[in-house]
Amino acid sequence: MLSILLRFALKSNFIIVAMDSGDDQQPRRRQKPNQRGLPNRFKNIIVPRECREHIVTEFPILQNLVIENNGTIVGGSAWKTCNHLKLFGLHFPVFFARYLTYALKPTTVLQFGCGLGTIADFLARHVPGGTRVVCIENEPMLGDFFLQGIVNKNLTTKDYPFMRRYPARAMQIDLEIFSETDQPCTKAFVDSKEKFELVLCLEVAEHYPPEKLDQLLDWLVSITGKYLIFSAARPNQAGKGHFEGSMKAATWWVRQFHKRGMLTVPDMTRELRQTANPERYYDLAKNTLVFRVSTEKTQDDSLPPPIADCRYYHAPECPRTKLGVIEWKDSLGLWHQRQSWVEGNWQALWPEVDILVRRLREGELSC
Numbered sequence: 001m002l003s004i005l006l007r008f009a010l011k012s013n014f015i016i017v018a019m020d021s022g023d024d025q026q027p028r029r030r031q032k033p034n035q036r037g038l039p040n041r042f043k044n045i046i047v048p049r050e051c052r053e054h055i056v057t058e059f060p061i062l063q064n065l066v067i068e069n070n071g072t073i074v075g076g077s078a079w080k081t082c083n084h085l086k087l088f089g090l091h092f093p094v095f096f097a098r099y100l101t102y103a104l105k106p107t108t109v110l111q112f113g114c115g116l117g118t119i120a121d122f123l124a125r126h127v128p129g130g131t132r133v134v135c136i137e138n139e140p141m142l143g144d145f146f147l148q149g150i151v152n153k154n155l156t157t158k159d160y161p162f163m164r165r166y167p168a169r170a171m172q173i174d175l176e177i178f179s180e181t182d183q184p185c186t187k188a189f190v191d192s193k194e195k196f197e198l199v200l201c202l203e204v205a206e207h208y209p210p211e212k213l214d215q216l217l218d219w220l221v222s223i224t225g226k227y228l229i230f231s232a233a234r235p236n237q238a239g240k241g242h243f244e245g246s247m248k249a250a251t252w253w254v255r256q257f258h259k260r261g262m263l264t265v266p267d268m269t270r271e272l273r274q275t276a277n278p279e280r281y282y283d284l285a286k287n288t289l290v291f292r293v294s295t296e297k298t299q300d301d302s303l304p305p306p307i308a309d310c311r312y313y314h315a316p317e318c319p320r321t322k323l324g325v326i327e328w329k330d331s332l333g334l335w336h337q338r339q340s341w342v343e344g345n346w347q348a349l350w351p352e353v354d355i356l357v358r359r360l361r362e363g364e365l366s367c
Helices: 049-054 080-088 094-104 118-126 183-191 210-222 250-259 266-275 325-330 332-349 351-361
Strands: 003-009 014-020 108-112 132-136 171-173 196-202 224-231 262-264 289-293
Touching (some): 094 118, 094 332, 108 118, 250 289, 266 289, 332 351
Parallel strands (some): 108 132
Antiparallel strands (some): 262 289
């Protein structure tokens, strides 16, 4: 009888899950399940049939991408995500994610462009009542945020304490919506009757050339069932890999989404921007826009319940400040208090990653 074994390939830095038939066959570096080969836990996913082969099941692990200060390679060549963590840390907007999770409580989520995967992971783990999160990302994602318990018996949390089972993990879909070869999957999302209650596209659009923006916006709108939360770099915003012609003012994006039938939600836009400040004052706190579909079904419940206590989405000190950029800069005591709160959340959510990031930033490890 076939037994499922966990194969850990140090040279490739990938967790490999393969079927072992007793022979000495070598696992492939990249393995995507087909429709028939999907594990039972994938039966209720919201990914179209045409996209099942795009589901990613192999992920690099951060611990295997760093180098000890004595020159010993822990598990292979450096990867750009490692360099990102060294420069910027986890970069996770705690209160922004808490608002998405506890105010909106989406039952289905699609994030287009997932960064490190921290927001997708947080949503998958913490939305009250549970949710199903799909991450559209064609770059390798860390197993620290995406590794799932595909193996029922042999893969344990003792070896991989950050491992969880779907749907308490986001599912990565390796999809390039502009690629001709990926069009069957791209179109299947559009044609699917089941839309996503929450669609996120955060600081991604500016990385595509201007001639692709219309196609991107059309696709995002077509898969949205209720809320679409969007942010993109404004003109002259610093960053790497930005196309100057794709860096637009917020008013331009609003006009584009209005042309596609979406409605703005000003109150939610203002609240979400506040939650991202000051940690992400340079992008999410200035660029975030909230839209909703213009159907009768969502007009009565377009806004989440009023925030009874802003400390739930901001920080313990929020009753004493307007949470503006100037107030934070002028109140170093409050800023340090909030920063400690934010970093404490990072440590509690991803302790293994947090320790490695600290070692990277202190020079004990390198990428």
